[in-house]
Amino acid sequence: MKRLLFMLMAVMSLTASAQNADRLYDEGKKLYDAKNYTEAFPKLKAAAEKGHKKAQYRLGRCYEKGRGTAENEKLAFQWYEKSAAQGYAKAQYELGDCYKDGDGVAKDRKKAVELFKKAAAQEYAEAEFALGKAYLKGKGITADQAQAKKWLKRAVSNEKGGSEILTELRKEAADGDEDAKAILKLLGK
Template sequence: MKNRSWLLALHLCICFSAHAGLEEGLAAFKAENYSTAFIELSPLAEAGNAAAQNAVGLMYQWGKGAEKNPKLAFSNTESSALQGYADAQLELGTLYYSGNGVTKDVVQAVNWWKKASDQGVPRASHNIALMYSYGTGVPQDYRQSVAYYRKAIEAGLWASVFNLGVIYASGAPGVPKDLMMSYVVFSVASPNDSASAGHRGIVESRMTPSQLLRAKEVASKLKLGSPLPKEVN
């Protein structure tokens, strides 16, 4: 009985120690203290911790805290992504897209970005939208592109605002031109997004007074991260 109690205490001690090491390592990583982060996280990555593997993979990729090693960057990122770690799924898609540490494979890139998008990673949704716009790794499909841009914007990613606004402003195969929706989309852009502001002005000049009044009314109730209306009428 005493032996069992001692073993339980040892197990708890090891678990608490590993948890503390993970927290310290991730805190150091966030603070860009990469040498400390690598020392703390490497053993945990080798033991299979997904968060540690993701961070270690990035450090190998950047050459910070460790010598740059594309192969180890890929293997750590892949191990983390296979465990369902969303940030690693985003990064793994990027590695496949760029061919960094692995043979370039745009189909795999899309597959991993979709997994990350399904977990709510807005940058992954943005990347998929681009792929559908250009027909890279997937058949060209502007309706899908619009859907993923909207998903990214509703998750708070300002980078998707300009692209979606332009698609609505000009129209695309399968996506009718919609100046009112374009105006609304451009309106949720960051105040520092001069490109979106400029294009909103162009769209505004092409709208009727009644269209502009209605679009402004809808836009006034929205901000980046708000659900976008399906249409404005």
């Protein structure tokens, strides 16, 4: 009987903690979206420390961009890593970007591609685009025009973010970016 009571109390405690993390995240996100980073940061940090994957991702953004705290690539990397380990696509993409550029960690293009693949498998447009570019340039993976075209096409066709990627590509091409021009040509855009 004592064991059953103990287990029941433990489940109730975990449920309350999760609800508290959700509440902290929601409050922090609202402040973050309003660009009130100084007040958002402690709420996001508290939720992240409780294991909230979206709060961990957003805390990584705070450290990466210096929003509500000092910029710190290593801490950004660490929080992205925690969120990515829970399967959060945005964090997997950002962690991959850290590996690609060597931000907060040693540069490792193969690890970057691995993470882009995980996030792209969840239909995250920016990861699909990054994966397509990796295939196109053969960075971190063997160059493959067919795979490049497949992933780039998926990225610009993605309902969540595809039109923004295409708009940015067109802007970069108009500004003379040769990579953007090549991608648009490959896609027939």
